[in-house]
Amino acid sequence: MTELSKIGVIGAGTMGSGIAQVFAVAGHHVLMQDLSEPALDRARRSMETSLQRLVKKGSLTEPQAAAAMARVSSTTVFDLLDDRDIVIEAIIERLDVKAEVIRKLDGICRHDAIFASNTSSISLTELAAASAHPGRVIGMHFFNPVPVMQLVEIIRALQTTDAVAEAVTDLTRAIGKTPRVSKDSYGFIVNRLLAPQINEAINCVYEGLATPEDIDSMMKLGANHPMGPLALGDLIGLDVVLNIMETLYQGFDDPKYRPSPLLKQMVAAGYLGRKSGKGFADYPQH
């Protein structure tokens, strides 16, 4: 398999910009594509802020941060991804939209290019089925905040070839992250364990058992979690949490995964957490 040096990232949201950043810091050239020019500008600004945090804490020098930024280019033109060795998509969590992206990539990329999805819960096997070369499709699931979190969960679709799984595992190590491989299943491993805990914390709020602050502080002080489940839901995005719970609920057809009524209401109200300025806490928007 050819060396994976040219990286494409589709989607310039929180995850896309974090993914682009970690590849660039590790020395890869990254082309970030998004339909929206303002989203690409925001992504560059958030990368700069994040890199400055790393400089401040001494894990990166100022010239290294500048060099990393210089390795990231951005475009709204999809077809410019045609020379990429691997393209990682981090776009909206909708199977139809992701499948369409894979079909479009099929049309422009080399036959040995790898297509990775950062999906948090969509079936990789169904996504791979959208490609004429399904063996090249794989899950590369990063965690928020991407520059800080060590794990990349690698999810093998039923069709993923051993060579592709190996190449992506090696690439993950090369960017300083720790790969762990899982078979394709609803929510994979981390979100299958994490989302029900957040959902249950929301049920505790719904039942009026304690305040969100106290629930979070109980899990921090009593279970040594770095942040409470409600603050984590706000960080991930409550819409994303709802999405994962619906995938688990429908996929396993098991009532233990039923989304909390309050979670549904929060999402319906547009209270999505940090990104919307309001969730279980308020977040001033700059």
Ligand code: 3HC
């Ligand atoms: N870029 C660069 N560095 C960052 C950063 C960013 N975006 N965000 C935080 N950091 C660094 C800080 O500089 C700091 O470094 P230091 O400890 O070496 O000085 C360190 O991370 C800790 O940051 P803070 O001091 O600001 O804050 P905390 O100590 O409260 O840590 C946290 C913040 C890292 C987010 C920590 O609370 C944590 O680990 N929380 C859990 C996060 C988690 O579980 N994420 C997974 C979510 S699930 C997911 O993403 C999957 C999806 O599919 C839903």
